[in-house]
Amino acid sequence: MASFNKVILMGNLTRDPELKTAPSGSKVADLGLAVSENWRDKNTGEYREIVCFVDVTAWNRLAELCHQYLKKGSPVLVEGRLQFDEWKNPQGERRSKLRVRADTIKFIGPAPKRDNQDAPSEASPNSKDDSRIPPRFDEMADEANVSDEPSDDDLMEDDEHLPF
Numbered sequence: 060m061a062s063f064n065k066v067i068l069m070g071n072l073t074r075d076p077e078l079k080t081a082p083s084g085s086k087v088a089d090l091g092l093a094v095s096e097n098w099r100d101k102n103t104g105e106y107r108e109i110v111c112f113v114d115v116t117a118w119n120r121l122a123e124l125c126h127q128y129l130k131k132g133s134p135v136l137v138e139g140r141l142q143f144d145e146w147k148n149p150q151g152e153r154r155s156k157l158r159v160r161a162d163t164i165k166f167i168g169p170a171p172k173r174d175n176q177d178a179p180s181e182a183s184p185n186s187k188d189d190s191r192i193p194p195r196f197d198e199m200a201d202e203a204n205v206s207d208e209p210s211d212d213d214l215m216e217d218d219e220h221l222p223f
Contacts, residue, residue, distance in 0.1 A: 065138070065140060068113060068137045069135070069136045070094035070134070070135070071092070071132055071135075072091060072093075072129055072132060072133045073091035073092065074090075075131050076088045076089070076090050076129050076130075077090075085118055085119055086119055086122040086126075087116060088122035088123075089116060090117065090135075090161075091112065092114075092135070093110050095108050095109065096109045114159070116159070116161065117164060118161075133166065133168065134166075135166060135167060136164070136165040138162050138163045138165075139161040139162045139163070140159070141158075141159060141160075142158050143157055144157075144158065
């Protein structure tokens with residue numbers, strides 16, 4: 060039986076990322092994501108919105124970056140897979156939860172403001188500064204769209220790739 064588990068969501072964080080350390084020593088960040096759907100009601104002409112709240116888990120370096128750069132309200136694009144968790148609560152009742160385990164999280168929107176933005180930097184120009192804010196998603200879009208895949212025009216001219 061074939062299966063495929065892939066999730067792509069874009070929304071805003073509902074809370075600041077919470078960073079924890081697992082017993083194995085790995086870093087884990089729990090994120091809350093709000094994904095909204097907007098439409099116009101045909102009967103009333105009013106605009107409607109439904110919001111879906113999704114729990115997202117990031118691990119290791121991705122978790123640290125989320126904790127460092129994201130905050131409540133930050134827009135993100137999450138790619139990952141569904142993960143089903145089961146446990147028993149202290150009363151012995153079975154509980155379960157479906158969440159997204161993030162493989163990649165792209166920060167979109169402007170870089171967050173820092174409290175000490177006006178303060179002079181003590182780091183030398185040649186030293187590595189880990190507190191730098193990553194570039195915006197749209198600034199990286201041109202690099203992300205580079206592909207070694209043949210274009211649709213190339214495939215149309217190649218008899219081996221015809222769809223029949």
